[in-house]
Amino acid sequence: MKNFREDLKYVGKPVPRVDSYEKILGVAEYTGDIELPGMLHTKLVLSPYAHAKIKAIHTEKARKASGVVAVAVGDDFPFRVGLYVNDRNVLARKKVRWAGEPVVAVVAETLEQAYEAAELIEVEYEPLQPVLDVRDALKPGAPLVHEELGEYAHSPAFHPIPGTNIASRFTLKKGDVELGFKQSDVILENEFMMPQVSHVPLETHTSIGQYMPDGKIKIWTSAQSPFTVRHILSVSLGVPEHKISVYVPYIGGGFGGKAGINFEPLVVMLSKMAGGRPVKLELTREEQFITAPVRQGLYAKLKTGVKRSGEIMAEKILYVYDAGAYADYGVNVGRAAGYSCTGPYYVPNVETESLTVYTNHPWGTAFRGFGHFEFLWAIERQMDLVARELGMDPVEFRLKNALLPGKTTPTGEVLREDAGRIDECIRAVASRIDWGKKPVAAAGKPRGKGIAALWKAPAMPPNASSAAFIKFNEDGTAELLLGITEIGQGAETALAQIAAEELGLPVEKIKVVPFRHTDVSPYSWQTVASRGLFMDGRAVQMAARDAKNQIFDIASQVLRVSKEDLVLSDERVHVRGRPEVGLELRQLVNGYVYPNGNVVGGPVIGRGFYSAARLTYLDPETGQGYPALKWTFGAHAVEVEVDPDTGMVKVLKLVSAFDIGKAINPAIVLGQAYGGALQSMSLGLLEGYFYDEKGRMLNPNLTDYKIARASDIPEEHEVIIIENPQLDGPFGARGIGELSMLSVETAIANALYDAIGIDLKNLPITAEYIWKHIQAKKEKIPVEAVT
Amino acid sequence: MLRSIKVVLNGVERTVDVEDHWTLLWLLREKLKLKGTKHGCDRGDCGICTVLVNNTPVKSCLVLAPEVNGAEILTIEGLAKEGSLAPIQKSFIEHSALQCGICTAAFVLTGHWLLQQGDGVDRKRVAEAIDGILCRCTGYRQIIEAIVDAARKK
Amino acid sequence: MLPKFLYHAPETIHEALELLNKYGREAKLLAGGTDLVVDLRERKTRPKAVIDIKRIKELNVLKYEPGRGLVIGATVTYHQILEYEPVRKKYPVLWEAVKTVADEILRMRATLVGNICTASPAADTAPALLVYDAVVETASKNGGRKIPIENFFTGVKKTVLEEGEMVVSVTLPEPPADAKGTYLKAMRVWSEDLALVGVAALVADGGKDVRLAYASVAPTPVRARKAEKVFREDGDIREKIEKAVELAVASVSPISDVRASKEYRLHLVKTFTRNALNRLLGVEAVVVA
Ligand SMILES: Cc1cc2nc3c(=O)[nH]c(=O)nc-3n(C[C@H](O)[C@H](O)[C@H](O)COP(=O)(O)OP(=O)(O)OC[C@H]3O[C@@H](n4cnc5c(N)ncnc54)[C@H](O)[C@@H]3O)c2cc1C
Numbered sequence A: 001m002k003n004f005r006e007d008l009k010y011v012g013k014p015v016p017r018v019d020s021y022e023k024i025l026g027v028a029e030y031t032g033d034i035e036l037p038g039m040l041h042t043k044l045v046l047s048p049y050a051h052a053k054i055k056a057i058h059t060e061k062a063r064k065a066s067g068v069v070a071v072a073v074g075d076d077f078p079f080r081v082g083l084y085v086n087d088r089n090v091l092a093r094k095k096v097r098w099a100g101e102p103v104v105a106v107v108a109e110t111l112e113q114a115y116e117a118a119e120l121i122e123v124e125y126e127p128l129q130p131v132l133d134v135r136d137a138l139k140p141g142a143p144l145v146h147e148e149l150g151e152y153a154h155s156p157a158f159h160p161i162p163g164t165n166i167a168s169r170f171t172l173k174k175g176d177v178e179l180g181f182k183q184s185d186v187i188l189e190n191e192f193m194m195p196q197v198s199h200v201p202l203e204t205h206t207s208i209g210q211y212m213p214d215g216k217i218k219i220w221t222s223a224q225s226p227f228t229v230r231h232i233l234s235v236s237l238g239v240p241e242h243k244i245s246v247y248v249p250y251i252g253g254g255f256g257g258k259a260g261i262n263f264e265p266l267v268v269m270l271s272k273m274a275g276g277r278p279v280k281l282e283l284t285r286e287e288q289f290i291t292a293p294v295r296q297g298l299y300a301k302l303k304t305g306v307k308r309s310g311e312i313m314a315e316k317i318l319y320v321y322d323a324g325a326y327a328d329y330g331v332n333v334g335r336a337a338g339y340s341c342t343g344p345y346y347v348p349n350v351e352t353e354s355l356t357v358y359t360n361h362p363w364g365t366a367f368r369g370f371g372h373f374e375f376l377w378a379i380e381r382q383m384d385l386v387a388r389e390l391g392m393d394p395v396e397f398r399l400k401n402a403l404l405p406g407k408t409t410p411t412g413e414v415l416r417e418d419a420g421r422i423d424e425c426i427r428a429v430a431s432r433i434d435w436g437k438k439p440v441a442a443a444g445k446p447r448g449k450g451i452a453a454l455w456k457a458p459a460m461p462p463n464a465s466s467a468a469f470i471k472f473n474e475d476g477t478a479e480l481l482l483g484i485t486e487i488g489q490g491a492e493t494a495l496a497q498i499a500a501e502e503l504g505l506p507v508e509k510i511k512v513v514p515f516r517h518t519d520v521s522p523y524s525w526q527t528v529a530s531r532g533l534f535m536d537g538r539a540v541q542m543a544a545r546d547a548k549n550q551i552f553d554i555a556s557q558v559l560r561v562s563k564e565d566l567v568l569s570d571e572r573v574h575v576r577g578r579p580e581v582g583l584e585l586r587q588l589v590n591g592y593v594y595p596n597g598n599v600v601g602g603p604v605i606g607r608g609f610y611s612a613a614r615l616t617y618l619d620p621e622t623g624q625g626y627p628a629l630k631w632t633f634g635a636h637a638v639e640v641e642v643d644p645d646t647g648m649v650k651v652l653k654l655v656s657a658f659d660i661g662k663a664i665n666p667a668i669v670l671g672q673a674y675g676g677a678l679q680s681m682s683l684g685l686l687e688g689y690f691y692d693e694k695g696r697m698l699n700p701n702l703t704d705y706k707i708a709r710a711s712d713i714p715e716e717h718e719v720i721i722i723e724n725p726q727l728d729g730p731f732g733a734r735g736i737g738e739l740s741m742l743s744v745e746t747a748i749a750n751a752l753y754d755a756i757g758i759d760l761k762n763l764p765i766t767a768e769y770i771w772k773h774i775q776a777k778k779e780k781i782p783v784e785a786v787t
Numbered sequence B: 001m002l003r004s005i006k007v008v009l010n011g012v013e014r015t016v017d018v019e020d021h022w023t024l025l026w027l028l029r030e031k032l033k034l035k036g037t038k039h040g041c042d043r044g045d046c047g048i049c050t051v052l053v054n055n056t057p058v059k060s061c062l063v064l065a066p067e068v069n070g071a072e073i074l075t076i077e078g079l080a081k082e083g084s085l086a087p088i089q090k091s092f093i094e095h096s097a098l099q100c101g102i103c104t105a106a107f108v109l110t111g112h113w114l115l116q117q118g119d120g121v122d123r124k125r126v127a128e129a130i131d132g133i134l135c136r137c138t139g140y141r142q143i144i145e146a147i148v149d150a151a152r153k154k
Numbered sequence C: 001m002l003p004k005f006l007y008h009a010p011e012t013i014h015e016a017l018e019l020l021n022k023y024g025r026e027a028k029l030l031a032g033g034t035d036l037v038v039d040l041r042e043r044k045t046r047p048k049a050v051i052d053i054k055r056i057k058e059l060n061v062l063k064y065e066p067g068r069g070l071v072i073g074a075t076v077t078y079h080q081i082l083e084y085e086p087v088r089k090k091y092p093v094l095w096e097a098v099k100t101v102a103d104e105i106l107r108m109r110a111t112l113v114g115n116i117c118t119a120s121p122a123a124d125t126a127p128a129l130l131v132y133d134a135v136v137e138t139a140s141k142n143g144g145r146k147i148p149i150e151n152f153f154t155g156v157k158k159t160v161l162e163e164g165e166m167v168v169s170v171t172l173p174e175p176p177a178d179a180k181g182t183y184l185k186a187m188r189v190w191s192e193d194l195a196l197v198g199v200a201a202l203v204a205d206g207g208k209d210v211r212l213a214y215a216s217v218a219p220t221p222v223r224a225r226k227a228e229k230v231f232r233e234d235g236d237i238r239e240k241i242e243k244a245v246e247l248a249v250a251s252v253s254p255i256s257d258v259r260a261s262k263e264y265r266l267h268l269v270k271t272f273t274r275n276a277l278n279r280l281l282g283v284e285a286v287v288v289a
């Protein structure tokens, strides 16, 4: 299906990133680098309890400390914020809901003074019984994390159940699951888990807020989604959007953790208390772990029915997401997992319940791979377990059930012809890992191979949209203004390439404006969900075409030919077939000036937008409908080596394939593939929030919350880019950002069975956890007993 | 206590006033406004605060400001000379060895140091040299390639 | 953000001791700072004065003399130790242990003496120093002491050092002529970690002189003397190794924490001890899997 232009000049090339120079010189601006006149600093006082009543807060001593300008407590801010469910306090009110929740904020002239004063704050608590496990949270009579759930405003796509800890319940019914089980020869039931994990952006959350007495609000922040910050703040404070300006410079890693709205309302309100002076909050690493939002944990229960011949007939699914203390964004994770619940397989009969559940853990939010990393761990392990039960090869079993174009997804959508091919991804990685050829153990260290597949669609409201401007300068160069933020994913570069291709203008002649400012930047809903390249790409294409049309309008008058007969290439507009008759771009983009001084046209500003097409809300009972802008497919295969003495795993080779439609910039795609894969491995093998019995995090630092370093990467990583174009994508592209971090750890777990015959069901699969399974196998202890 | 120290900072001799309890990181970022040096943990784990002191990579959050009295300090701001990038910087761009960029200065400076340490700069050697610096975005592979390639071209 | 303190950078041991005397318990010595600065930041210590010893030239000795052994001064960094050829040749257990500490950037700053003065149970260099029977040399106003490393640690982050006393150097005597050894460290990752368990093993005297020491398995680094004794007697070497493994396990008392469980640590003590001894004593490992 190769019906896209092949003669591309800028798209498809590994052009250097447009943000390279600033970053390589150390002059790129991040929020933490910004200093403003009169700026004040904040230190937070955090709750040491997972669940407790706040009895009294003594702030007198702190207020008198030197340099202190303001001390704020929860009751100073009697409103809630939230993206989908309006459940979050700016500072804890009445009670604390997790250990690490901010209770008091101290604002002082210097950070040192804020620290000193914060030590003088005393808070009296009355401990309440905490809920520290999602399964316990669902039990009748469990302590409630949110007694007032029924009062919270929420988007119509979500279904909170007041009087319980269920922040949202998503249900899906496709076909007749009971009938499907009746038609099955084999039925297998399994449970899987993963803990909460942190995004660990190396730049911690940093925000500066200013609330001036005239009601104007200014925010400088490391936020992925400036327009969402503005919108939510506007709704929460009742301040019109034009009075709120949000400025976002470069972001030092987001991965979803800086999406939605986070500490912006706090700094804005603190500034109001400080008479309008700007107030800065920069989280410490410990605060980043315990106070900033995290990835939700998951408990999954799967029941799969299959025919002996290998067709999956029925799937009954329960996903329970550990939202932690607040679920303002987290509810959408549960929803996204709900409608993608089966993984990239065709299942005729599905019944799914996906719950997002409050606990007294840190609050959850978006994280690259949004719900999918979590549930694909369950689904892709289950695929191997079922294949084994059938005595079938895992690759063959996956191919047999592959969700190919023409088949229906769990929500009843018929997968479109140009949707990309899961079967090609699976075949590609299987072939490159020499699937079927048993690896040879070296030096007493068994080796094994494993495979896992993946799919994902952007999780967003059906009406999400993006816009772009292209503004020409007098000399024929241009500025590209975007609403999507640059969090490292390379959006600025890829979008500049798209603009360059459309305009026939070298990438060097397009400056991507390296910041977002809601006053001047075009709208983009959020920088999440791997939607940026697709949606903002379409918006850029439209903006470029709009600009081109304006240029042709001018040129057609000057050259006296119809617009249809004009060609724009190499920074020149000429008459089709007569390249010598033409005008330089710079003669046109600010209006054409005749020798006598007359002018036609004027400054060219292209404007484009894209709104997701034909998406719908899902049926509240059956979950049927159209949630997906596009589906993207991929697969990984690995060969691993295990040290049975320690349980340490080495990934010898990783092969990844993604059907991304078109690689706009192959170097950036590789970077996403390498980086995502390592994040997936790191989360799956090393990371997790470990709590004591009172719900306090035991490892809130990078000494004991290990993340992968250079010597931990796979020895070899081969990336296969498959390009079945998405017909409505920009140049056929779908985007890759999140895809690369799905399922790698599952492929590794599957390979561990191949290597040493152990079946892992809980993440993280640490060396110790693997060792315990090796022991259990030797001593014939059931795996359920292994913790 | 406030005291005066002398340093050669990015090739320029300077006298600066420091408090005893400041870290070098604090001195660079907050007092000298050299914001190219980043920080991610302030306790030695992330390494993104790495600068060269007497041509040796150090994590600046673990060094006290008065300790560098008399030392030569190179930060990312001092690497490009007279408007032209150092070879290691060029290599990072060519290999797309950066994403969000918050860790980049630390890797570039450490790579720059490694290039001066003689031969044998292969992937394993580079990985070992940069194990003290975290990157959450790139998966390290393109960073390693950028340093190995710069060493090869030397 | 560090709490306030006064910084001093004496240039002689004498000046350093004067300062130690002046501030008493309110003074903290600073070598590489990789432990101290973290403790300051976390308010685990709030000294009035921080005394930087890196400008004291006499503390930077690193010298091996045949017959007399190896002297490592208080400001000698891990990097210096790794680069010093005699260490690799004569003290392989130490060399291997040093190579596992933290990461290369940190090793260019952190010191071995700082490591033992912090006295963390996880101190990677301690087991190596234990198997080489190192002696810690100190100085104080009342003169110095020579403390065998085995008597140096008294508890978690506690040593025998007294107020006003500082470590000047550590001396490792000449190892037995045929000594071989290794340091095995269990980590959660391949790259950089504190020891979940560290095992130092040294074998000399044709297999009769065996020394074993451990990190991260007791409140202090420990030497397993009882296990060592097994090798002085005659008997089947495999049986002796198994006996030693058992006695080694009996001489440690690991806890469960966020890094590892007690059971895992005990297992690591077992297999690492067995693996190290098999290799050093030239015994073919029996595959038990
Ligand atoms: C990221 C990171 C990773 C680490 N990884 C490891 C690891 O893998 N293994 C490991 O064992 N350790 C590790 N450490 C701990 C630390 O690096 C080592 O303990 C190091 O050897 C300490 O040496 P230093 O010179 O930095 O000591 P400093 O911090 O300067 O001093 C340590 C302590 O000793 C005291 N002291 C210093 N010199 C003297 C002296 N001459 N006399 C008396 N007291 C003195 C100081 O007052 C202080 O209390 C790590 C630390 C960090 C930050």
Ligand code: FES
Pocket: B038, B039, B040, B041, B042, B043, B044, B045, B046, B047, B048, B049, B050, B059, B060, B061, B062
């Ligand atoms: S800030 Fe210095 S190592 Fe993290």
Ligand code: FES
Pocket: A202, A252, A253, A488, B098, B099, B100, B101, B102, B103, B104, B134, B135, B136, B137, B138
């Ligand atoms: S590029 Fe983002 S942390 Fe390295």
